[in-house]
Amino acid sequence: MAEITRRALLGTVGAVAAAGVGAALGLVRPVHHPVPVPPAEPPAALTEALVRQQRLLADYGPAAGLTGRTAGLRAEVAEHGDAIRALLELYPGWRLHPTVPSPVAGASPGLAAGSRAVADALRTTALQWPATEPHAVQVVPVLASIAASLSCHAQVLG
């Protein structure tokens, strides 16, 4: 019969106690499993801003056929589209549907009136955008700048 020494007994008791403490900690410690959440979708007003910009750009026609002031204005409208897309990228849900509905077919109001209408719509969006919206500080000034630019376009074209 094996002799139980005091050292072996203490060692066994110590090991059992340590395992018990470890198991208890494992039971009470909160376990964080990553919970997938749907990515934030961009506000409809921002998607609509891109639709309006695309419609206006389409009204200019291809860049190749333009010269002088009109070519410059068209280039700026294209830059507006890039800026709105950059804002849309702030909302990860945008990457799921990065395209916007095609511009509605119909009679174009003309470049001057079209520019003025888009400018007015963007100003309204900038005015009404909720301050509590997470990206308001980035979105509102950009929309306001584009609106100011398009008001200038309307003046030049008018």
Place this chain on the structure above:
Amino acid sequence: MTGNPIVDGLQQVLAAQHLAVYAYPVIGVQVGGDAAGRARTAEAAHRLTRDAVSDQLTALGAVPQAAEPEYRPELPADSAAGAAAWAVAVEEQSSATYRFLLECAVRAGGAQRQLRQQALAGLTGAALAALPWRAMITPDRPSTAFPGAANS
């Protein structure tokens, strides 16, 4: 900075108005003709805005900042083209401060509808005011894509 974003935004707008009130008489002398009349009109408009913003700041309990003793253009304004370039710079500065005011209005929280309207109108007004001056320098590119933004 005061810690009150609305006061900070309005002080910036006021500073740009001080600059414009100083610059336009100098610009008007150099450009002459119809453009001189435009400079006089612009000076009067900026003077009115300056006084209104100053009153606004006082109503908020802030001390409106004073004008600098003098302002120097980045490039010499001793020709019509140089003066027109200064007018563009003045209006760009004004646009930038209104854009900043808009940011401040958003940061302040709440609707701040009146302040946002003021900033939007000011930004558009300054962009439109820059048009004829920029057309004197770059006739084919009188506008910019992002008035008030850095490097617009």
